[in-house]
Amino acid sequence: MKYNIPEDYYYTKDHEWAQVDENIVTVGITDYAQGNLGEVVYVELPEEGQKVSQNEPFGVVESVKAVSDLYSPVTGTVIEVNSSIVDNPGQINDDPMEEGWLIRIEMDTERELANLMKAADYKVLVGKGK
Amino acid sequence: MYVKQLLRRCNEILSPKGQVMKRTALYEEHIKANARMVDFAGWEMPVQYTSLMDEHKNVRKHVGLFDVSHMGEVFVRGEKALETLQYLTTNDVSVLNEGQAQYSLLPNHEGGLVDDIIVYCIKKNAEYLVCVNASNADKDFAWMQKHNKGAHIENESGIWSQIAIQGPAAIDLAAKVLGDEVRSIAGFHFKFINYKGSKVIVAATGYTGEKGFEVFVKNDFVAVLWQDLIAKGKNENVMPIGLGARDTLRTEMKYSLYGNEIDDTTNPIEAGLGWVVKLTKGDFIGKEPMQKMKEQGVQRKLVGFKMLDKGIPRHGYKLFSLNNEPIGVVTSGTMSPSLDEPIGIGYLRESVSSIGSQFYVEIRNRMVKAEVVKTPFLMRS
Numbered sequence: 446m447k448y449n450i451p452e453d454y455y456y457t458k459d460h461e462w463a464q465v466d467e468n469i470v471t472v473g474i475t476d477y478a479q480g481n482l483g484e485v486v487y488v489e490l491p492e493e494g495q496k497v498s499q500n501e502p503f504g505v506v507e508s509v510k511a512v513s514d515l516y517s518p519v520t521g522t523v524i525e526v527n528s529s530i531v532d533n534p535g536q537i538n539d540d541p542m543e544e545g546w547l548i549r550i551e552m553d554t555e556r557e558l559a560n561l562m563k564a565a566d567y568k569v570l571v572g573k574g575k
Numbered sequence: 576m577y578v579k580q581l582l583r584r585c586n587e588i589l590s591p592k593g594q595v596m597k598r599t600a601l602y603e604e605h606i607k608a609n610a611r612m613v614d615f616a617g618w619e620m621p622v623q624y625t626s627l628m629d630e631h632k633n634v635r636k637h638v639g640l641f642d643v644s645h646m647g648e649v650f651v652r653g654e655k656a657l658e659t660l661q662y663l664t665t666n667d668v669s670v671l672n673e674g675q676a677q678y679s680l681l682p683n684h685e686g687g688l689v690d691d692i693i694v695y696c697i698k699k700n701a702e703y704l705v706c707v708n709a710s711n712a713d714k715d716f717a718w719m720q721k722h723n724k725g726a727h728i729e730n731e732s733g734i735w736s737q738i739a740i741q742g743p744a745a746i747d748l749a750a751k752v753l754g755d756e757v758r759s760i761a762g763f764h765f766k767f768i769n770y771k772g773s774k775v776i777v778a779a780t781g782y783t784g785e786k787g788f789e790v791f792v793k794n795d796f797v798a799v800l801w802q803d804l805i806a807k808g809k810n811e812n813v814m815p816i817g818l819g820a821r822d823t824l825r826t827e828m829k830y831s832l833y834g835n836e837i838d839d840t841t842n843p844i845e846a847g848l849g850w851v852v853k854l855t856k857g858d859f860i861g862k863e864p865m866q867k868m869k870e871q872g873v874q875r876k877l878v879g880f881k882m883l884d885k886g887i888p889r890h891g892y893k894l895f896s897l898n899n900e901p902i903g904v905v906t907s908g909t910m911s912p913s914l915d916e917p918i919g920i921g922y923l924r925e926s927v928s929s930i931g932s933q934f935y936v937e938i939r940n941r942m943v944k945a946e947v948v949k950t951p952f953l954m955r956s
Contacts, residue, residue, distance in 0.1 A: 484628045486910040509627050509910050
């Protein structure tokens with residue numbers, strides 16, 4: 446199985462991705478995660494302005510069969526929510542790494558990025574099928 | 576006996592975690608079809624081949640094949656076969672003639688359920704096949720032996736496989752592969768059919784709400800039959816279907832799943848299964864407590880419901896009245912692929928269980944409004 450794992454993204458062990466543009470972090474679930482979940486049918490996301498913490502749940506995605514928590518890759522404030530995803534959760538399956546993004550966070554400190562995985566490490570993780 | 580144990584043994588493998596996992600005789604077919612395999616009741620089974628949604632919709636629109644070889648087959652034979660089954664089960668086995676089947680229950684002494692089953696009459700008064708759930712097969716067999724009234728009871732699960740053929744095109748496909756004879760099999764009837772020199776049991780039963788069959792076939796012939804059905808089913812748009820879609824299909828029909836809707840502690844009356852409890856047939860296990868339940872009425876009732884606000888109900892979520900009293904629990908819930916909306920099954924306090932009643936489902940500490948609806952959620956012919 447080949448997964449789309451862009452080199453310039455960060456990854457969590459819980460299969461979220463983080464794309465960093467200065468202090469703004471865009472967050473989604475990985476190609477591997479969406480493939481394992483199957484069709485996403487429901488998404489629950491925080492409100493703009495809400496605080497999120499690194500490794501803490503910020504929402505859920507549900508497939509037909511399963512409920513999965515979403516874990517924030519960084520600590521900060523939610524500044525934007527992808528509302529089109531809430532109406533059309535299938536977009537997460539169609540394009541998990543771009544159009545299927547979930548939230549944008551203004552992060553408190555760049556130092557937390559050191560706790561995340563680089564693409565090479567994440568490839569190893571999903572290669573083991575974890 | 577030794578041969579049977581050996582056969583069983585060959586189907587078992589060690590999982591990466593070290594526990595023994597059983598494989599059906601169709602395991603290789605699932606791997607070839609790229610199925611995702613999961614542990615189900617100790618069996619390594621396909622949960623999904625392509626997409627749960629596509630598989631589900633294919634069964635509703637065309638036809639699907641299910642490997643249900645993990646189900647157990649227990650044979651009850653001999654002069655005391657009928658007497659034993661009458662005592663062991665809740666339905667009236669004496670009404671069954673050769674070639675007829677009935678849905679039934681294995682009750683315990685408290686009126687709870689050891690399992691839900693289908694009883695097939697192979698020879699009246701002399702030979703019956705009891706099809707049991709995979710998760711309960713060993714427990715059921717031990718229970719049946721313990722309460723045997725003198726029949727020969729044998730667990731033949733190790734030599735039988737089972738394929739379910741379900742969907743609007745199921746009869747056409749089965750006729751192509753097994754012969755036109757299958758067209759004359761009415762609902763809850765079955766026939767022995769000769770397939771490539773092997774006797775198979777073709778039963779017009781299922782777990783999807785669609786037309787179709789469940790075919791009992793010996794392990795040696797099941798892969799050939801499966802391949803034959805796939806090859807000849809191109810025009811019918813046949814697809815192999817995983818356990819994921821099997822569950823959403825049965826949920827849309829509000830069919831009970833052992834472990835969710837029913838278990839050792841639920842009584843059949845509250846589960847809506849009173850229609851298979853025949854109190855007039857003579858003595859059977861659990862008769863007294865069931866009689867009491869029927870006379871006194873039940874505290875809670877199994878209902879189907881839909882959400883009035885956003886959220887998907889899931890197994891184990893709690894139910895609350897509109898003034899926040901705890902009044903029940905969700906037994907099964909999913910996004911319905913056919914209806915494209917969330918559906919749920921659950922136990923509700925009897926006094927608030929009528930159709931149209933509103934209540935809350937607690938979803939992640941949020942109270943989400945729901946309403947009792949008519950079931951099945953989906954009408955099928």
